[in-house]
Every structure is written in structure tokens, then in C-alpha cells.
Amino acid sequence: MSKPTILTGDRTTGPLHIGHYAGSLSNRLRYQYSHDQFLLLADTQALTDNAHDPEKVRRSVIEVALDYLAVGIDPGHTTICLQSHLPALAELSMLYLNFVTVARLERNPTIKDEIRARGFGRDIPAGFLCYPAAQAADITAFKATVVPVGEDQAPLIEQTNEIVRRINAMADCAVLPEARAIIPKAGRLPGVDGKAKMSKSGGNAIALSASSEKIRNAVKAMFTDPGHLRVEDPGCIEGNVVFTYLDAFDQDQDELGELKLQYQRGGLGDGKIKARLEGIVQDLIAPIRERRAQFSEDRGYVLEVIKEGTERARERTEATKREVVNALGLFEL
Ligand code: TRP
Numbered sequence: 274m275s276k277p278t279i280l281t282g283d284r285t286t287g288p289l290h291i292g293h294y295a296g297s298l299s300n301r302l303r304y305q306y307s308h309d310q311f312l313l314l315a316d317t318q319a320l321t322d323n324a325h326d327p328e329k330v331r332r333s334v335i336e337v338a339l340d341y342l343a344v345g346i347d348p349g350h351t352t353i354c355l356q357s358h359l360p361a362l363a364e365l366s367m368l369y370l371n372f373v374t375v376a377r378l379e380r381n382p383t384i385k386d387e388i389r390a391r392g393f394g395r396d397i398p399a400g401f402l403c404y405p406a407a408q409a410a411d412i413t414a415f416k417a418t419v420v421p422v423g424e425d426q427a428p429l430i431e432q433t434n435e436i437v438r439r440i441n442a443m444a445d446c447a448v449l450p451e452a453r454a455i456i457p458k459a460g461r462l463p464g465v466d467g468k469a470k471m472s473k474s475g476g477n478a479i480a481l482s483a484s485s486e487k488i489r490n491a492v493k494a495m496f497t498d499p500g501h502l503r504v505e506d507p508g509c510i511e512g513n514v515v516f517t518y519l520d521a522f523d524q525d526q527d528e529l530g531e532l533k534l535q536y537q538r539g540g541l542g543d544g545k546i547k548a549r550l551e552g553i554v555q556d557l558i559a560p561i562r563e564r565r566a567q568f569s570e571d572r573g574y575v576l577e578v579i580k581e582g583t584e585r586a587r588e589r590t591e592a593t594k595r596e597v598v599n600a601l602g603l604f605e606l
Contacts (some may be wrong), residue, residue, distance in 0.1 A: 280417035282313030296423030467496030
């Protein structure tokens, strides 16, 4: 029995943060031995909203690869590959664009949110609007059936499956499999300032490479319940970023449940819960930071991992592209 295939990836726009860890890296670690896993360094997708800064996109390829290795992605089992060097992904994207309408792309909730967040107005880069078709190409080129992603990406997997069904219907055979998103229970981590989205650009993220001082300061400044002024006052859990983070990272959920009750009753200070969270985040990041420093001393090794992974991915994606071209009945030479 061959293992089911995972494909997921990250735009290369800067180092990853603990939101990525909670959102999908932890699932990638969990499944890397039971699945045939591919991680895509999505540099061409990064260009769709960073065309003004290709230098950042280029630089970030190594940063994201370092983060993968530092958290424990094992290149002996997971293939790390570079999107811009896999031409089949671009070719499949062009084919898929004929099986999706502009209206459907505009209705995609992820795209709608991101257009708003980026303030594109009427000036949406065409590549950006169309990236759901490209992401469908990424997923299907590997014939992935499992896609670990953050909650915000779910509509993209849905749209991928719509494209898959249209292609299969046209081809009159199941040339492509449908895929299933794996989304963490804890939901999306907000920024340390309480804003809905944690992002590098928003300055409200804790990077996986953060120094212990950065972590301490970030937790200290973290948004709690503004009405919780004295320790004995009852406090609110909802919208309290410290508890949202504890939900995502605390291994002892029973004790956390007790603490929540105590906080809501009154008598538990913000200092205490912040100290608990800081300890947990420090313990999570310290070994990652250490391994990251070691790997970044050996850039040659990191490059080799990406090169080898991209070669392996090229074979697989080219094979799928040929199958799709044939299944659609295009001219053969
Ligand atoms: N859209 C993802 C992000 O914003 C990156 C990505 C590119 C991806 N291709 C993918 C995720 C395929 C899952 C599957 O980080």
C-alpha cells in the first residue's frame, strides 16, 4: 500500500511565525512519516502580492526552508521543493484557468478577504485573482489527497476540488483525486495585539526564530481583557489573546480549563497567565531557534535539500501534467 500524499506550502515572504506552527506546521510534523509529504516553497505565489519586491521573495526561500528544517521537518521523508522551478505547475495553472470563471474567483472568500486586507481596490493583480487556480495546480500536480493548512485556506481547497471535478468530467475518467484540508481545532491565532491576523508585515507576530527577549516582550504586551483591572475582578476569556494562545499551545488542557474558570470567577491575575504562556512559548521556540542557527551555518546543505527535492518533485509534476493534457484530449506530438 502506498502512503497517501500530502502537499502544502508557504509563500516565501519572510520567516514563519508561531501562527504557522499552530496552523499547519504541527500537522506536517505529525504526518510526515505516515504520508508521502511534499512542501512547496511558493515563491511564484508570493509574487502575486509582492511583485514590487522580488528581492524579498528570493531571500525568503532560504528563510522558510530553514524554518522547515528547524521545526523538525525531515528531508529524508518530506520533499521540500521550489515552485518557480516546477514548470508543470505553471502549465497546469494555465489549463485550469479555463475551468474557472472570473466571477467564481472573485467570490472565493479567501480572495475576497485578502483583496480587502491588501487594499487592492480595483487594481487587483491578475496573478493574484487567479492564484486559486494555481494553488489547485500545486495540489493536483502531486495528486495530493491531504492538505494541512490554516483555516483561512479552506475555500481554496474547496475550489481546487471544483476544478478537479470539472477536469474529471471533461476527461470522463478520474484523472485527478479530490483533496481534503486538515485544519487545526484551535482556529486561527490572532496577532499579539488582538488583531484578527498574525502577520510579519503587521508587526504583531512571534517569529519561530524570535529571541527569548522578543518572546518575553511580546507576551508582556499581549492583549488580554481590558475590563480586568484588579486580580479579584472577574475576567473574560473570549477575545483574550493569552487564552487563545494557551488553547493552541498548552499541553495540559485540563489544568487550563481550571485556570479559565478561576479567571472568569476572579482571583487570577494577567501576570500569572502570561507567565504560564511565556514559559510554554519559550520552551517551544528555544530548540527551534537553536537548530535554525545550526542549519543557517550550513547554507550549502539547505540548498542541496531544496535542489534534490525540486528534482524529485519535477518528475512527479511533469507526469501529472502529461496525464491531464492527454486526458483532456489535446493534440499529441
Ligand atoms: N496559499 C498558501 C499560503 O498563503 C501557500 C500555498 C501555495 C499552498 N500553494 C499551496 C498551501 C498549496 C497549500 C497547498 O501560505
